[in-house]
Amino acid sequence: MAVKKRAAGLVAAAAALALGLSACSSSTTGGSDSGEGGALSVGTTDKVTVLDPAGSYDNGSFFVMQQVFPFLMEYKPGTSEIREGIAESADFVKPNEYEVKLKKDLKFANGNDLTASDVKFSFERQTKIQDPNGPASLLTAIESIDTPDDHTVVFKLNRENDQTFPLVLAGPAGPVVDEDVFAADAITKDDEIVKGKAFAGPYEISTYKFNELVTYKKYDGYNGGGDEAKSAEVQMKYYSDANNMKLDVEKGSIDVAYRSLSPTDIADLEGKDNLTVHKGPGGEIRYIVFNFDTMPHGAKSENPDEKKALAIRQAMASSIDRAAIAKDVYKDTYQPLYSYVPEGMQGANESLKGLYGDKQGGADADAAKKFLEDAGVETPVNIKLQYNPDHYGPSSGDEYAAVKKQLEDTDLFKVDLQSTEWVQYAKDRSNDVYPMYQLGWFPDYSDGDNYLVPFFYNTEEEPAFLANHFQDDSINKKLLEQVSQPDAGKREKLISDIQDDLAKQLPTLPLLQGNQIAVADKNVKGVDETLDPSFQFRLSMLSK
Template structure:
């Protein structure tokens, strides 16, 4: 934080004056003039601070568009940050800690000592808080909590977060097999979470050490069962559950509506423009200071910057490219060098959906497009990997505000193998592998493909352009078209597997290595599944390491998985963020936790004052 203090030094000097008459008088020794004491320096008046704009409203200007408000599908930080303002979970993180929790809709954290954890760590009992109201006036019951979790498993939206529940309760990752056929029994879903008087009870397949982090996630938000059923959602019965499994895009019941117990409720949502929430006066917990929160989508950096400086936005997303220019500005509070557990990288889709897919042009290896299996050839992947210039990325694109994670497991978590190194930027090596790809056809015929980024994300835009230029410099027949699309469209294309290659980040669901190797390396994981990567050894190790209680054995497994990542050339892990947060100096109450989706998560505890 920069403060400018102006000190005005006032020096006063006293002079003696003498007067004479016409007639000379006998001279008398003049008494010394009384010496005046110098006045104490007067401090300058404090600069007049500008009036706080909209003192009851917090405006967050960013570029990520919200995908959905249904927790069965929401698997992006933009959606999560809004869900956290409107919903409560059983527990949440204790301030800045990632390994300590406090109760929310539960009255206490289950432990062995209080009888909340039994059956050798396979059963957790949460006592449910009484007197809590939903936004529609319904009273919270343990049944609402059990229903909310079961409903997510029933919907099991492709590419959503529901794998977490299947993994914990059943030891599998989905309700469906690879062909989309339902393979689980409803009774298994129904028995996973039960109620017992004032308690909701979790029945785990095996002990799962990171469970509290899972229960604190946005996907564990609690709905009013009555509200969902009355709006055409699943009625909670076995007779209808298959009807709601894996709904069509944006057809999930709670896509554009909410009914939680959180401190704010939905006012309106204009997709791609803004979402507005207003304070829920019937909230059971501490009353938020701010009456309204506005999540505003502003893609242009110059506009976001101007909004923040003029006070039309209270907080704005600032990419590392712009840290130096923002550090010169006044009237801001800056939280610096915030080490994250977020990792980012480039993923190669080994089985691109070719139907009606303009991103791959001809859909053939004919110099006018690429085939659906283009990245299934490891030589193609290695060609792109050796064209990635990590040092330029870290120095020039993120201005030193990042680290090379090398593998999906970030620094700051246990079982990180620091001995491993990323493949270097080496265009000669890249050329060597491109010449091997598809038996030499890639080099001979060339290819054409689109490389996308989400509009407004200058880091991804610059990264994509750097990679494209490096690849195209090898062969004039290599053509890569870099362009931006809306965030929601970007996510949907990844989910539909139409995007050939993409740069995306991972914000942890829970702070454990399992939550990184699973999405990036398991055949049903969020990114690996969408990229059709499959390695049976990796699948087996991931499943075993997640439930292993011996740290020494877990270490061996996670070290092996990180080596497999490099050996298989799965993708390019290129950034573990170190970020700054910029906000008006009238925003108070901020604290940082690396599990936050954005500073807007803190809306319920922020206030505006000098």
């Protein structure tokens, strides 16, 4: 198969070369007869680990992959809805079989045919390599992969009607790679990937300096689910200092600054006439975890009392002003989060809003006091609250100082606020050291399931990530039901109902949802359209 592909690729490459010579001259002027935009420049402080999808599972690396690799499934711009990418069709043909039919005449930028063999190769090599920095853990649902012909791929899964599987195909584990360029059992070097032109996304990489500069060139053979790239060329500049990126976008040396400027820098740039600060829904969430064993009146505390422990959680939920923290600490680069699934996701609601505080999203000390009085809790309640100063950003100290002040201003709580560096923090929080503590989360894929199952599906066989001793058989059952529920409306209701159940018990206290932020020259178009709930920044949608 590989020999035939290579032969076909050589013929196609020769033809492409003849066409490309004239195309190059027309694109150097910044446009073409088709109206596509000229060169665009974008800055970031994110870093690339490797270009090989099997060896990286981070924002910086996946950003590049989104631009240059093809995906079987993609997110529809402006939504968190999934659609076909290079797939012509994709669906369950049996409860445990997900069949993908590829579009005809797919090719990589090097001229090689893109077939079912490449798809099978792409996923099997990830599970074979099992790189500790890679996303192979997202592919545990796959039992085997069959390719009946060059255009058909059948994934045999270990869970019936798994509604998250199409989302996995659109995420960090989803890039389809060229089996003639990538190694089957080892990470392929960046330079080999670039030299091999193993790309079939909206762009291909024309020049590459690791974590310094990447030049993207529009790939004319792109045949994914989206439109062709609106800019003929994009230069991506990598910064080690966000201050330098801020200065460059301010003076027009780059057109767009994306990830990550400080809240103070963003607030400053909002006042510049030549710039627009674009904000979109973000997938990152920040929250407090309650350890059901060691929190005040927890199951293994000196005075265990389930009702009193719940009342303390309810009183805390009524005392915290999320909007004030978002504004004062994060300059509105975060927004209040009133439930467990963030805004923009299927099934998202605001389940905490109507239960706690002033029932409009604000704090209410009287409501907090009533929860404690009704349960017979003596005040002030002594709380030990832990946060991390290095893993969740430099503003974590200010964030949790604000939480402490808000709680103590009610005269209902006395807060012992402590911090621990991440390496020790990660060990301590799962070993019952902290009664209450800070965590954050960025999703593996854009779906409510990823904000629920890892945290709250808790059994002896499959312990939850939180390790906070919260377990509810009814919630476990609903979590399993929603994964396999093919009816979108019924699944959305299940996800909403699960959040309502959680809001009554408060195993965690959601605080903030991060906005996606991009600062761009006022002449740049398409930024708002790509800052959507898929959390994928598409260079192909930008132009000037």
